Amino acid sequence: MRVLILGWEFPPYITGGLGVYCYELTKQLSAKGIDVIYVLPKRMKKVRSDFVKVVEVGPGFEFGSYNEKEAMVFKGSIEDYNNLLVKRCLHESFDVIHAQDWMVFDAAVRLKKITGKPLICHAHAIEYMRTPHDPWSYIVEKEKTGYYNADLIIANSYYMKRNLVEKLGVDPRKIVVIYNAVDQERFEQQFRREHGLGNSKIVLYLGRLFVQKGPDYFLNAAKKVVERFRNVKFLIAGTGDMLPQLIKQAIDLGISDKVMFLGFVPEEEKPKYYAISDVYVLPSVSEPFGITVLEAVAAGTPVVISKESGASEVVRSAFKVDFWDVNKMAELILGLLMYPPMAREMSRNGKKEIKHLTWDKIAEETIKAYKMAVYG
Template sequence: MFGWEFPPNSSGGLGTACYGLTKALSSQGAQITLVLPTATEETDASFLKVINANLKVIKIRSAIKPYLTPEQYAHSTRGLHQSLYGSSLFEEAHRYALAAEEIASQEEFDIIHCHDWMTFEAGIRAKRVSGRPLVVHVHATEYDRTGGHPANQYVQEMERRGILEADAVITVSSYTRQKVMEHYAPEPSKVHVVHNAVEQTTVPAELDFGIRKHHKIVLFLGRLTLQKGPDYFLYAAKKVIEYEPDARFVMAGTGDMMGLLMNKAAELGLADKVLFTGFMKGESVDRLYRMADVYVMPSVSEPFGITALEAQKNRTPVIVSKNSGVTEVMKHCLKVDFWDTNQLASKIIGVLRYKELSKCMSDEGEREAAGISWDKAARKCLRIYSSLLARARVS
């Protein structure tokens, strides 16, 4: 399996999904060799103990990280030894692919499964040297990341090649499947939907946050990028505050729009109402959910949106964009058009005001999230593997 983001070095849903899926696959008997690029020593061995022992991790030294634009990549590698790291994100993906090819010629495996465009070349090369069937897993397309206007032809081309050369394509939602079909037009019968899920761990019912004595908390949590719609969150905040002056808006995450959003918040007169936390992970994320009275995910285009399920698990009512895959499995939430900030504000106010509403959404949401497990997703993947292997045996 070719992945790149993996907890604890995880900045978004991709790492969470890879973790959840590989763990569930292992527990159902799949033996996985996970190939990860990593520039730090933090992709740590201690973490492996969490995962079933038959998951073996091979690390490639690389600066590769998801969600970086080539410009950010250049910035992040500045100062690193040039001989260790490629000079661009694409070169890095390519270097990763060469290493992957090498690994594929040595390791034993039946199926190649790779996650998003950065590993697609690796997957294609591995398929060529091994002759094994290739599964590409689409967690997002370039069209999601850029609000429908692909900025990068290289990424688009990589997605196209991976999707067309794959023996099976897995998308994280029907919403994403439709995007894949529309932009890359693969053979429809090989494209399968396997919805993401949420880790079924219990969380404490902690509500003892000082800030809650004075304020209602509206939470945004995600990368501060165009795709996630953080600007719509701010415009809605402006309207909410007129009706609920004690509300506070927490924006957790980082991204290329951070500076712009801070300025915008000040411009809207919300400087003291909008609190930026920077990047959060692990336990802090769960605590944020529990601190919040409502979680808002106003994404312009969200292939899935695992955070919405995580919020539910923490008993936080959820408002999500209709342009998101998670709405296909999540019913106990409020859905909005991301661009309709009036509607968004009105729903935020409703959840803050009406305690029976928020209570029912918490109760039903928690129950709903408890039914959306990675085991189910893993079973679907295993069925896809089996049919590919059966077909390989016949031919």
């Protein structure tokens, strides 16, 4: 079988879980004999892979800001990219189209109509979850175009599936749920206490600094933890629009000496930060899945996660909290910092719970979805 995957990120260009997913999935699909053509925008550095055919499209795209303020430039880049996608992909032969993000849905639908090949759209997130209070109608319509025209939809959690049905009116009968996974060997704990952190306990947030991820709630909880437990540092790893606001928030809360902003952390560096952390916190306002939760658990790091998270469906031993309840969030963090036996037990249980979530298994389930779309 030959699969055309329309993507957005691939190493060295990874900004979040989507890039990790595409890399790990295509690697396993290739190992199982699936012929993969992976298409993404051309950028400054050439993307290379020894296990899939990588096709870079365009003269070198700069997509501008992901918001309505720069709407015309952003929309123009998206439309240009989709037009070039269709033109380039018509030179390839394939059995099924797998579209990874709303940014390629227009091209995916056009390719389906021209070639007659079945279309699978992957739901990693939707606009109503990224910006629940002010969704951009332009993106919502692109999402609807893809999901309504798809022959099959892969959702990364039942939480994601519910949102597709309730927010976009997608037919639930054509949605299959395939969880994300983690390369567990990469995240085994090997060392702790580096970078001049001394013997401080460490609480980690790793993710994009956007409203959807709730980093401001993380800082509010940090303030309450510091009031009762001084020997602690809070690491914030990631970049995004909220960075200036979060720096100011840490200063205003009087905890700037307890917070370290690490900036973007490359994939190869992530295991180190999980390994030195005593607690990982993901307080997302809305999180379709949350691969970082699996990474932390694989590293043996206890986790506190938002109830609005798809990962909470598979990591049952995690502490779960409403993202807005910073008092409860702080209590749970304190419990893990102050009672090591409880943290160790959570670590052991978490590793057992995710043992079955391997990229090999996810590739097997995805191949079944491909066959369902192609053969019925």
